[in-house]
Amino acid sequence: MTFVLPETLPATVAELDTLLDAARASINVIQARHTAGEELSHDDVVELNRLLDAVDTVTSARGEAATREAEHAEQVQQSLARAETALAAPEPVEPVEAAPDAPAEVVAEEVAAPDDAPVEVVAEVVSEEAPEPVAASAEPDRRPVVFAGLGAGSDTEVAVQRTPGWELDPSCPGYRSGMGRVGFAELGLALDSVMPGSRSRNRPNKPSSTQGFAAQVLARLPRDCKIVEDSHALVAAIIAATDERRLTGGSLLKSLTAGGGWCAPSEQLYDFCDVPAAGDLVSLPEITITRGGIRWPVEPDLATIYSEFQWFYTEPELEAVDSGTGEPTAQKICVDIPCPDEFVELRLNAIGYCVEAGILQTQGWPELITWFMQSLTQEHLRAVSRRTILDMVAGSTAKTVDADTTIGVAAAVLNSAALAATNLRLNRGLPRNATIEGVAPSWLAEAVRADLAMREGVDTISVTDAQVTGWFGDRNIALQFVGDWQTRDSGKPGDLNAVAWPATVDLLLYPAGTWFRSMSPIIELGVMYPKEQLQVNRYTRYFVEDAIAVGKRCNQSLKVTVPICPSGAVGDRQSVLCGMGGS
DSSP states (O other): OOOOOOSSOOSSHHHHHHHHHHHHHHHHHHHHHHHTTOOOOHHHHHHHHHHHHHHHHHHHHHHHHHHHHHHHHHHHHHHHHHHHHHHTOOOOOOOOOOOTTSOOOEEEEEEOOOTTSOEEEEEEEEOTTOOOOSOTTSOOOOOOOOOTTTOOBOSSOBOOOOSSOEEEOTTSTTOOTTOOEEOHHHHHHHHHTSOTTOOOOOOTTSOOSSTTEEEEEEEEEOOOOOOOOSHHHHHHHHHHHTOGGGOOTTHHHHHHHOOOOOOSOOOOOOOOOOOOOOOSOOOOOEEOOOSSEEEEEOOOOOHHHHHHSOOOOOHHHHHOBOTTTOOBSOOOOOOOOOOOOOEEEEEOEEEEEEEEEEHHHHHHOHHHHHHHHHHHHHHHHHHHHHHHHHHHHHTSEEEEOOGGGOOTTHHHHHHHHHHHHHHHHHHHTOOTTOOEEEEEETTHHHHHHHHHHTSSSSTTSOOOHHHHHHHHHHTTEEEEEESSSSOSSTTSTTOTTOOSOOSEEEEEEEETTSEEEEEEEEEEEOOBOOHHHHTTTEEEEEEEEEEEEEEEOSSOOEEEEEEOOOSOOOOOOOOOOOSOSOO
16 A cells, blocks of 8 residues: 655645545554564665655645634634624614503523524513403513522622623623623623613514514623534544543533434544554564575484483493403493484465455545555454464464362463473473563453452452563563454453353463564555556555465474463462470
């Protein structure tokens, strides 16, 4: 998958973000190959530097585009604000005196608005043409308007909360240019200043809800919330809003209780979830095989020679001679060096993958192409690791530990691994502190923690990965914890239906340097447009093929199956009686 920087960069942030995603995807491929243990070539380094330069160029262009778009959006908002002010100019009206015994009733109403519009407060004023109430026997409500609990203040003193607050409409009584945001107290004074029987303009988009009432726009409550129109930016906004690091101090509850009914249809998203980086991969010493394979001789079995190649004579035996021939009876026999006639041959295998896509598909849904390529690259690296481990398992000698000799998980695994490591050292003639390497499933540390959590004691509840690896290190065992072995099968960790730890765990153990791997590229092609594919609106997105071989020489390798049970059990207690000897 080769990234090509266009000669003319796009002008919008969304298009530049697409370029950045493509460049970063190519960088991720190179980083993933390096993480998997592959040695980067000179061409790889040159390509990586080219991609990094492209990222810098696109990032700089994106910053300029973002500035331009922000300035344009600000100009649009300013123009719209001026237009709204111009349209909201009050019409001159003549006050009409109302009957002294029929004061107007002012009703404050919050006008429903879309989520991207400010909240408006509209005062509906009863006109003199209002119909008589049905309940004729009831006395008219002559109480003044009261905003209980909405703000402090009186006729002589008003406590103003400027930010956040309401923005008075230019048609509101008491409005002054440049007064900024006001609180509920000032809003109440504005309502109180409405003369009985006065009229104001009717908003064409807000008809009066009650016959005989005229709508009076008083103020708006601005919502300081950025409107996101681009789907890519909306996905980023969702990720930022749902970041668990932001959900502190009860903000999660607040974000979930701000409910309401939305009439508009749902926004269509086209982005996929992020692809996790490939991790917990097996690592082996890497070599490069330039031909089709390699061969090495099989070591001769020297067990018989070891039993009789060495002589030992006492001085009398060395002085003794044959009575008949007079020759010494102590014969010093030499052994011949064997000539191996058997060789082990390791041949290279081919591994890779090819991806095709539709031309129109790439144009219409590039997010799908990017997500698919990242997912396939991650799975390719994991498949290489899994295939390597299976080759190591096939080349190891299987051993099963007796369940009667183990208890729990921590003790069972540590003791069994230590015994197998000791056997490997003594069999090969290695020193007692020689490093034994190994491979274990990534969930083993969790099973050890589960076992120790059942034991008595406070510090057994908190067990770190460093402590677990340190316990193996104390036994001169260096384990790799891999994620694609003994996982995801039925009843194994990774299967969402698994509700208990497995009854056994397999460990690979071998002297350091026993296993190696050859991984070299054969062919790697980026985007290709063959004629045959172009005729059907298709093209080759990516093609890669590598030569791979996993080999073992010189030492033995064991696959040890250990029974485990995270029960926290310990060995039986024994009573020792003291002072019970003879008199």
